[in-house]
Structures are given as structure tokens and as C-alpha cells.
Amino acid sequence: MALSSTGYVVLGMLALGPRSGYDIKQLADVSTRHFWAISYGQIYPELSRLAKAGLVKAEDASRGTRHRTIYHLTDPGRRLLKAWVANPELEKIEIRDEMLLKLFFADAMSRKDTVRHLDAMRRRHEEIAAGLRETEPMAASQPHRMKYEVLKFGVALHEWCADWYSKLGRDLQSEWRAGNDV
Amino acid sequence: MALSSTGYVVLGMLALGPRSGYDIKQLADVSTRHFWAISYGQIYPELSRLAKAGLVKAEDASRGTRHRTIYHLTDPGRRLLKAWVANPELEKIEIRDEMLLKLFFADAMSRKDTVRHLDAMRRRHEEIAAGLRETEPMAASQPHRMKYEVLKFGVALHEWCADWYSKLGRDLQSEWRAGNDV
DNA sequence: TCCTTCATGTAACTAGTTACATGATTAT
DNA sequence: ATAATCATGTAACTAGTTACATGAAGGA
Numbered sequence: 001m002a003l004s005s006t007g008y009v010v011l012g013m014l015a016l017g018p019r020s021g022y023d024i025k026q027l028a029d030v031s032t033r034h035f036w037a038i039s040y041g042q043i044y045p046e047l048s049r050l051a052k053a054g055l056v057k058a059e060d061a062s063r064g065t066r067h068r069t070i071y072h073l074t075d076p077g078r079r080l081l082k083a084w085v086a087n088p089e090l091e092k093i094e095i096r097d098e099m100l101l102k103l104f105f106a107d108a109m110s111r112k113d114t115v116r117h118l119d120a121m122r123r124r125h126e127e128i129a130a131g132l133r134e135t136e137p138m139a140a141s142q143p144h145r146m147k148y149e150v151l152k153f154g155v156a157l158h159e160w161c162a163d164w165y166s167k168l169g170r171d172l173q174s175e176w177r178a179g180n181d182v
Numbered sequence: 183m184a185l186s187s188t189g190y191v192v193l194g195m196l197a198l199g200p201r202s203g204y205d206i207k208q209l210a211d212v213s214t215r216h217f218w219a220i221s222y223g224q225i226y227p228e229l230s231r232l233a234k235a236g237l238v239k240a241e242d243a244s245r246g247t248r249h250r251t252i253y254h255l256t257d258p259g260r261r262l263l264k265a266w267v268a269n270p271e272l273e274k275i276e277i278r279d280e281m282l283l284k285l286f287f288a289d290a291m292s293r294k295d296t297v298r299h300l301d302a303m304r305r306r307h308e309e310i311a312a313g314l315r316e317t318e319p320m321a322a323s324q325p326h327r328m329k330y331e332v333l334k335f336g337v338a339l340h341e342w343c344a345d346w347y348s349k350l351g352r353d354l355q356s357e358w359r360a361g362n363d364v
Numbered sequence: 365t366c367c368t369t370c371a372t373g374t375a376a377c378t379a380g381t382t383a384c385a386t387g388a389t390t391a392t
Numbered sequence: 393a394t395a396a397t398c399a400t401g402t403a404a405c406t407a408g409t410t411a412c413a414t415g416a417a418g419g420a
Contacts, residue, residue, distance in 0.1 A: 004406085085290070091283075
């Protein structure tokens with residue numbers, strides 16, 4: 001019974017307590033999103049699969065005519081999640097960065113445009129870091145240490161990226177001002 | 183005529199000179215792979231599409247019975263590539279990191295396993311950085327400055343990640359040795 | 365009243381991977 | 393010989409996004 005990583009995300013969110021598909025999405029959007037985004041189009045079908053496999057259990061939580069289903073982990077679900085987390089296999093890491101792609105192909109670009117592009121990249125990472133920092137109070141106040149550490153990693157990572165692009169832009173400019181035609 | 187980013191990668195590789203689909207894959211594997219991986223299953227169909235759109239032109243370069251097709255950029259192809267590169271739109275950036283996902287859900291993990299997991303993450307990033315560093319002489323000797331800068335970014339990024347995980351592991355251990363039951 | 369949030373779900377689509385099939389050439 | 397590399401391509405599959413449809417509840 002091999003689950004997709006997204007399946008484990010759903011399981012993991014339910015390990016924090018019973019919630020609806022909607023809740024899972026909201027929670028993922030302020031926590032795992034910066035390194036593992038998920039959408040409704042994955043969540044709802046995944047919940048059905050997990051329920052069919054007996055890893056989660058659905059429970060009706062409708063309020064009046066407004067229907068709502070909350071899911072909770074079953075024992076097998078909790079065991080499977082734990083086994084996955086503890087398995088030290090080298091899992092995949094993947095980055096897709098279109099702006100970096102443009103920078104890679106930017107050799108024919110004008111100096112002005114290159115600097116502008118680097119500035120946009122800096123700004124982009126600063127914005128991501130700022131967005132993450134907003135969730136910091138929430139992450140700091142809950143008892144899950146690793147979740148907080150992962151958030152701090154995200155903030156630090158994007159700040160580091162912003163600094164790197166900022167520095168490259170400055171270096172290139174001073175180099176160009178010095179008249180070195182590289 | 184909007185191309186996928188992968189389409190632009192193909193175009194960009196051909197901007198360096200005419201090459202085959204096979205060549206494009208080899209080149210991408212030692213250059214863009216760390217932030218934009220591509221596979222044969224994308225390259226060959228993409229080349230057909232680009233040729234049909236008149237952005238590249240196929241040329242038979244078979245040697246005897248062994249067939250080989252090299253592609254080169256057409257003027258419209260070169261123009262489109264240039265326009266894409268120069269367009270400062272905020273393009274998407276995406277990370278998918280399964281190990282970070284496990285760390286995020288690692289709160290129930292034993293201390294020993296947490297430390298081991300962090301060590302595996304550190305090693306993973308060191309290996310990626312080392313793999314990238316191997317291509318450094320090649321990147322340094324060619325005249326495309328930005329390609330070299332992007333490579334240096336990749337090396338520095340993964341080294342930074344390795345250091346971060348390394349530091350977190352050390353911090354947690356000393357914290358635990360100090361007897362703080364967090 | 366109207367906008368936002370809550371809430372669930374599907375269908376069509378886009379993107380990308382993996383496995384397979386084929387076969388020549390070159391290095392060991 | 394035989395293994396590695398060169399070389400092209402497709403089919404089946406997996407993963408994920410986006411748009412759409414529906415509608416209730418709650419706040420401005």
C-alpha cells in the first residue's frame with residue numbers, strides 16, 4: 001500500500017486532529033505550501049481513496065442543511081504515516097524556477113535588463129519570506145517543534161536567496177561601472 | 183504562440199548552437215537540471231512542435247545508416263526566446279521536497295531518528311552541491327557569464343541547505359543533552 | 365443586499381516520468 | 393565479445409492545476 005507523498009500530507013494533517021478536506025487545504029496553504037503545495041483536485045479524491053483503504057474514516061459533520069465531512073485517522077493510518085516518516089530513504093527533491101531559467105538564458109540580455117531581472121528575483125524571494133514570516137506566531141505557539149523549524153528554514157532559505165540575487169546584482173553593477181567589459 | 187517553459191529550455195539550448203534532441207538532454211542534465219529537469223519524453227515531442235511552428239528547423243545529420251537530426255533556431259525562434267527572457271513577469275517558483283515533508287511530520291519521531299534524518303538531509307544536499315561543483319570547470323570556461331552565475335547559485339544554495347540541517351541537528355542534540363525536554 | 369468564507373466535488377487539461385522498443389557505434 | 397554510449401521515439405502512466413458547478417452561512 002504505497003501512498004503518494006500527497007497522500008501522506010493528507011494523513012499527516014489528519015494526525016493533528018480530525019478535519020475536513022477544506023480544513024486540510026487551508027492548513028496546507030499556511031504550512032507545507034512552500035515545499036509541497038496541494039489542491040482540492042487532489043485532496044478530495046485522495047480522501048476517498050484513503051477511506052476506501054481504511055486509513056482514514058469519514059464522519060458526517062453537517063450543520064443543518066450544510067453538509068460537511070470530517071475525517072480522522074484510523075490506527076492503520078497512523079501506523080502507516082509513522083512508518084513513512086521514520087523511513088530514512090532518500091526521497092526526491094525537486095525545484096522548478098522559471099525566473100532562474102530566464103537568468104540562465106540571459107546572456108544576450110542588456111545590462112539594465114539583467115539588473116532589473118535580478119531585482120525582481122530578489123523581490124520575489126523577499127515576498128515569499130515575508131508571507132512565511134506572517135505564519136510564524138502561529139507556528140511558534142503550537143507544540144510541534146519540527147513544524148516550527150521547517151517554517152524557519154523556509155524563511156531563512158528565501159531570505160538567503162534574496163540576498164544572493166541582491167549581491168549578484170550589486171557585483172555586476174560595480175563590475176560594469178569599473179568598465180570591465182565582461 | 184505561448185510556449186511551455188520546457189519549450190523555452192529547448193529553444194535556449196539551441197541558441198547555443200545546433201544540436202540533436204539527445205545533445206539537448208545531455209546538456210540540460212549538466213546545467214538546468216538542478217532547477218529545471220527535462221526528459222526525452224518531453225524533448226522529442228517538443229522539437230516536433232517547435233519545428234511545426236517554424237521556431238526551429240530540422241536538418242538531417244545522419245552518419246551512414248545511423249540517423250541523427252540536428253535542429254537549429256530560426257529567426258522567429260531566436261526572437262521569441264529573446265522576448266521571453268526579457269519579459270520581467272514574475273514566473274512561478276516551485277519546490278517539492280519529500281524529505282522536508284517528513285521532517286515537517288517528524289514530531290512523533292524519536293530523537294535518534296530525527297538526528298539521523300537531518301543527517302541524511304545534510305548529506306543529500308552536500309551530494310547535490312558536489313555534483314554541481316563537478317561541472318564548474320566547464321561552466322567557468324565557456325563565455326556565458328549568467329550560466330556560470332546560475333551554477334554558482336546552485337552550489338551555494340545546496341551548501342547553505344546542508345549547513346542549515348547540520349546546524350539544526352547539532353542544536354537539537356546539545357539541547358537534548360542539556361536535558362531540556364522540549 | 366452583497367460579498368466573503370465555508371464546503372464539496374468533478375472534468376478537462378497540462379506537465380512530466382518511466383518503461384519500452386530499436387538499433388548503430390565505440391571503447392574495453 | 394560485450395558493455396557503454398549514441399540516438400530517436402512512443403505509450404502508458406502519474407501527478408497536479410484550473411475551471412467549473414453548486415450552494416449555505418455569516419458579516420458588512
